[in-house]
Amino acid sequence: MTGVLVAYTIHLGLVVIFAGMALCLARLLRGPHLADRALAADALITHLMGLVLLLTIRMETLLLFDGVLVLALLGFVTTVAAAQYIMRPHLRRLREQEREIAERGEEVRP
């Protein structure tokens, strides 16, 4: 009896997750800054993880649980790469600032 309840909740969850993916995709296409797009891509990958989890519950198999772990790793690597890419044009100025601070004799905070 309650198995039907779980199945209905999973169908509701598919609708909710696809709606969330549509919102994230809209932000990905619109986002004024590059960081907005990276953030939206990260949220999109997280929604994909949710989708894989719902599929795991629906199909009653453990095959796809590793996919969740892989997607989590992929999302983190994507975010870090995007952050480095946004930071790269400013790195030379940061080095100059560090040299200036070292000449001034202040200690660089970790």
Next chain:
Amino acid sequence: MIVFVLDIFTVAALLFGLFFMFAGALGVWRLPDFFNRTHAASKCVTLGISGLLLAAVLHFAVRFVGPEQGGLAWEGLIGAATKAVLVTVFLYTAAPVGSHMLARAAHRDGAKKDKGTLGDDLEADRNRPNGPAPESPV
């Protein structure tokens, strides 16, 4: 009876996770500037995934050690629980690190701030009269 209770808990965990996931997506779309959006994305979506993981583990508890299976197959439940713990630990350490790096890069790149922003101490440190304050890259 135990199946009924576990199913109710599964549905409750699913609804919890779905609510937070949709709240995170709505925040990513509706909030005014980047720094508000990263707040919504990194908190709500992480909480939503942990809710869905809890639901999956509870469902595998029903599926594998319920009375229909004779209470035999513990391996499936243990595998699901181990992977869920791994994903949770990784997500709870990676999400703050990633969003902090992204927010710092966006701030350095001059992402637009909302009109209602109350203060920006990092910017003030950078523009103080006797040169920029010491600050770590990335």
